[in-house]
Amino acid sequence: MSPTANQPNSDTKTLVLDCAVPLFAQKGYTGVSMREIAKAVGIQAATLYYHFPNKEALHIATMAHAFSDKAEGMSAAMSEPGTPEERLRRFINLFTFLMSGDKDFRMLLQRELLDGDEEQLETLATKVFQEQFIGIANLANEVAPGCDAHMLAISMAGLVLYHLETGPIRRFLPGGKSEHDDPEVIAHHVTSLLLNGMGGCRR
Amino acid sequence: MSPTANQPNSDTKTLVLDCAVPLFAQKGYTGVSMREIAKAVGIQAATLYYHFPNKEALHIATMAHAFSDKAEGMSAAMSEPGTPEERLRRFINLFTFLMSGDKDFRMLLQRELLDGDEEQLETLATKVFQEQFIGIANLANEVAPGCDAHMLAISMAGLVLYHLETGPIRRFLPGGKSEHDDPEVIAHHVTSLLLNGMGGCRR
DNA sequence: GTCTATATATGGATAGAC
DNA sequence: GTCTATCCATATATAGAC
Known part of the structure; x- marks a missing residue:
């Protein structure tokens, strides 16, 4: 050589x-x-x-x-067997833990939403997120057939991501506790909200 | 003079x-x-x-x-009479329209979450958003007593804001339509999700 | 492939005239 | 209060030696 x-x-x-x-x-x-x-x-x-x-x-x-690093892993969780509710629960859990562990990825995504031009956003949407998004939308459609799967998929991801993104400021807002940064707590809250609405915590 | x-x-x-x-x-x-x-x-x-x-x-x-321009207006909508559900509906509508109309404000907020240091975020939380946040959390507590009002308030605001923020990329994702940018459509989706969960669109 | 040295532009900020 | 002129640090990018 x-x-x-x-x-x-x-x-x-x-x-x-x-x-x-x-x-x-x-x-x-x-x-x-x-x-x-x-x-x-x-x-x-x-x-x-x-x-x-x-x-x-x-x-x-x-x-x-x-x-490109992140385009893997989630697909598996959604194709596993179980009732739609079980699979939703599993997906939100996995998604929350994945996103919680990679702050850089989340910040890059946020910055791209702020600064990316049309071409970059289209590339991101079609080449990177499309496959995962379809999986989420399909899951949404099974949990809530007849509803707008696109909007539900955005809501599912958005709920998780927003709790993570607001981490730095939430602690200064009334009622903010350190537990609210715990992925498990966030995942549970989001799942409950998605399945049952705001009244869902009264079981 | x-x-x-x-x-x-x-x-x-x-x-x-x-x-x-x-x-x-x-x-x-x-x-x-x-x-x-x-x-x-x-x-x-x-x-x-x-x-x-x-x-x-x-x-x-x-x-x-x-x-400071934005700290006004919302308080009124939440103190108006009505059942908790009615008031939630009204608040989400107003909030969605307000946020939809001021892209600069939303982008500034997002950038602050990304770039703001602790001191700036604390100022923002206590001096600017606290009053509004308490109003939202109180409303959440009336709609869903016994639940974590702090997390619900984050979810309420986050759902609306995330649909607005992802506007530039959603159109490139499967199922994305121009109607999804309509504040009325977003507000209706979010309200339904908050009140009834994902199954809420089947009435 | 990586370096040193440098061309060139643009950034934040100041001095001092008016 | 606003201007012109300028200082100085730092930015992107290139040239050419090794």
Whole structure:
């Protein structure tokens, strides 16, 4: 293997993407500099331009990298047997734990909803989320046939994500407790609300 | 009134804040430059530093300006008479229409959840949202006594806001229709879900 | 592939005239 | 109060050595 071989020693590109994910997630596109990313990787800023033509390309690649990781795992939970209610319960649980554990992913998604242009959002929707979304919508349709599965799927995901996203401010609002950050508590609340409405906690 | 009088001619400060709101909302703190804000106002960048000590102070003042406008109106809707269900219906309707009409406000709020530090979030929670939040939580407690009013209040607001925030990407997801952007459709869906759960659309 | 060095633009912020 | 002019730090991006 000569020193000029192609793949061996460095998959610097992947390393760059891994380091860029938390930076873009926490500080946003304009909040992160190429120097900052390079420093996190442990290389010089100029080297980034060998792997990516410019900052925007690096940003898009970073998002694709972060999002592609997440496209797996959930499908299995929804295709398992059980009554629609049981499967809803299982899905909300899994989804809440998954999302709860990856703050960077959630922040990237939120930033993309704020800053992404039409093309980026369409790519995200069709190439990344479509399959999972269909699974959720199908589940919604089994739990509540005849209802608008699209809106229900948004509500299902949104309920979980909003409780997670408001974590930093909820503790300052009346009635906020640390238990409200517990994925188990959130999943239980959301499941109960989805299945029975607001009165659902009185069993 | 001498030319050195204090308040008269210019409330440039207010004008600056009005112009800064949509800029910070759409591009974020690091995405907007002082020059850009000055240009939108029609003044020179240096003039901004007469009214505000630095960019961060201008940003904080901008958010206070945007948020304080919204602290009114909702209280009335919740104190009106009616059964808890009727009042919930009215509140969700009003809240959905209010939030639907002010995209800048929603984006500012989202960005604050992403970028705000503890102190800013505490200020936002206690000085701006507390009163409204208590109203929502009280309503939740009347609709569903014995349940966790804090979590229900988050769910109520979150359901509405998430449908609005995902507007740009929903149209690319399966089953997405333009009607899903209609505040009336969103409000009806959310109310039904809150009162009856997912099965609520089969009446 | 990665480096050093640098071109070039733009950012926040200040000084001082009017 | 607002302007012009400018300082200085930092940004993206490129050139060319190794």
